[in-house]
Amino acid sequence: MKRMSLKWKVTLWYACMLLLMIFLLFGFLISTSDQLLRSESAEALEEAVWDFVDEVKVNRKEETWSLDDDIRFYEKGVVFSLYDGQGRLIAGSVPTGFPEDTTLKAYALQKISDSSEKWTVYDAAIPYGDGKILWARGAYGEDALTTVEGVMLHLLLVACPLLMVFALLVGYSITRRALLPIEEIRETAEKIGESGDLSRRIQVEHAQGEVRQMADTFNHMFSRLENSFEKERQFTSDASHELRTPAAVILAEAEYALLPDTEPEEQKEGLQVIHQQAQRMSELLSQLLLLARADHGKETLIKEPVAISDLAFEALKEQKKHAEDHQITLEHDIQPGLFVEGDRNSLMRIFRNLLENAIQYGRENGWVRLSVCKKDGEIFCKVQDNGIGIEAEHLEKIWNRFYRVDTVRNSGSGNSGLGLSIVKWIVEEHGGTIYVESRPKEGSCFVIRFPQGII
Numbered sequence: 001m002k003r004m005s006l007k008w009k010v011t012l013w014y015a016c017m018l019l020l021m022i023f024l025l026f027g028f029l030i031s032t033s034d035q036l037l038r039s040e041s042a043e044a045l046e047e048a049v050w051d052f053v054d055e056v057k058v059n060r061k062e063e064t065w066s067l068d069d070d071i072r073f074y075e076k077g078v079v080f081s082l083y084d085g086q087g088r089l090i091a092g093s094v095p096t097g098f099p100e101d102t103t104l105k106a107y108a109l110q111k112i113s114d115s116s117e118k119w120t121v122y123d124a125a126i127p128y129g130d131g132k133i134l135w136a137r138g139a140y141g142e143d144a145l146t147t148v149e150g151v152m153l154h155l156l157l158v159a160c161p162l163l164m165v166f167a168l169l170v171g172y173s174i175t176r177r178a179l180l181p182i183e184e185i186r187e188t189a190e191k192i193g194e195s196g197d198l199s200r201r202i203q204v205e206h207a208q209g210e211v212r213q214m215a216d217t218f219n220h221m222f223s224r225l226e227n228s229f230e231k232e233r234q235f236t237s238d239a240s241h242e243l244r245t246p247a248a249v250i251l252a253e254a255e256y257a258l259l260p261d262t263e264p265e266e267q268k269e270g271l272q273v274i275h276q277q278a279q280r281m282s283e284l285l286s287q288l289l290l291l292a293r294a295d296h297g298k299e300t301l302i303k304e305p306v307a308i309s310d311l312a313f314e315a316l317k318e319q320k321k322h323a324e325d326h327q328i329t330l331e332h333d334i335q336p337g338l339f340v341e342g343d344r345n346s347l348m349r350i351f352r353n354l355l356e357n358a359i360q361y362g363r364e365n366g367w368v369r370l371s372v373c374k375k376d377g378e379i380f381c382k383v384q385d386n387g388i389g390i391e392a393e394h395l396e397k398i399w400n401r402f403y404r405v406d407t408v409r410n411s412g413s414g415n416s417g418l419g420l421s422i423v424k425w426i427v428e429e430h431g432g433t434i435y436v437e438s439r440p441k442e443g444s445c446f447v448i449r450f451p452q453g454i455i
């Protein structure tokens with residue numbers, strides 16, 4: 001069975017609630033008006049009877065009585081009658097159908113009924129001599145009251161269907177308008193799903209309140225999705241671009257080496273190039289793998305207390321040959337005996353990347369200095385050089401994947417532009433921060449801060 005749409009559900013709820021409220025309101029009105037009418041009618045009856053009594057003139061001395069000329073036995077729905085001391089009707093009349101044998105009760109309201117009708121009566125005694133008494137009685141039928149209730153009930157019966165139709169129409173149009181932005185959200189999401197075009201956005205101009213917030217949230221989500229898809233696309237394209245060069249070199253060298261005329265010496269040289277390029281590819285692939293695993297939260301670091309001072313000395317030793325090749329002096333200012341809680345291999349990777357960069361972008365006969373110290377319980381590691389430095393406009397971007405300041409100079413150098421993004425990721429995984437200060441032609445200084453809590 002097809003499920004009812006939200007629009008209709010809300011409309012029906014709205015209409016039913018409206019109807020319920022009308023019923024309750026009418027119920028309340030009928031019951032209170034009934035009580036009010038009854039109490040007001042009773043009071044009016046008493047008053048009318050006393051007015052009637054005023055029309056009966058008694059002479060106590062002579063023990064006689066007479067009626068005013070303008071006396072009326074019926075007024076405003078009340079029927080008046082006069083009885084003698086024995087309860088015999090001597091003037092006026094009783095309403096049709098009124099039981100004749102009703103007792104006279106002084107100054108009390110009585111409800112009298114026969115099988116079909118109901119009356120309210122009020123009796124007043126009029127003494128006019130020694131033990132002589134007249135009775136004045138006023139009575140009204142309760143039809144008047146039931147008529148008011150009846151009118152209200154009829155009104156309710158006629159008004160209800162009309163109100164229901166009105167409530168449905170108005171409710172539907174209000175709900176439809178209110179849910180229009182949601183419909184738009186659904187449509188946009190559907191179109192994005194079909195076309196894969198993440199640049200589409202939900203039109204939020206007409207939306208207000210919570211729906212506007214929801215539309216904004218969706219648009220924000222689309223932007224983030226678009227962004228991350230774009231990054232992913234860029235990453236894949238950069239990665240394949242980086243891998244294409246060594247692959248092409250390997251292919252060309254192999255083809256040349258396999259030519260029948262190629263000398264064994266040339267073949268050996270070709271193999272060396274192939275080896276070098278294969279190494280470059282392997283390094284690149286392991287970097288890409290690391291970043292991909294990091295992105296998916298799969299790269300886990302095994303943390304343990306690491307003697308960071310010793311690690312720094314080890315890293316310097318490792319770079320000794322590289323530095324000599326570039327005629328660069330390695331300097332250090334390492335506070336001994338410092339520890340951090342971290343992953344040894346990853347921490348080594350930080351030093352290696354930063355030192356390699358400092359040497360590579362250093363000045364001939366220049367220096368590279370590695371410092372490690374503890375300050376206010378935090379560990380600071382600095383890699384400083386007096387090399388080419390970085391222009392201010394590139395400082396923010398060097399942390400981006402595949403970003404290289406001098407693409408031309410660096411192409412074919414084996415540098416992929418992934419080093420610093422990996423360093424940043426490792427530092428942040430250790431709860432630390434990294435920043436760089438640099439001036440073109442003066443040198444750069446990379447500063448890492450590992451937070452407190454580390455031994």
Ligand code: ADP
Pocket residue numbers: 353357358361362385387388389390398403404405406410414415416417418419420421444
């Ligand atoms: P790469 O593999 O190209 O070295 P990195 O991510 O390590 O990639 O560095 C990104 C870019 O930042 C480098 O291409 C270089 O232009 C610049 N860079 C990094 N370290 C230094 C430095 N010590 N001195 C000058 N430039 C640097």
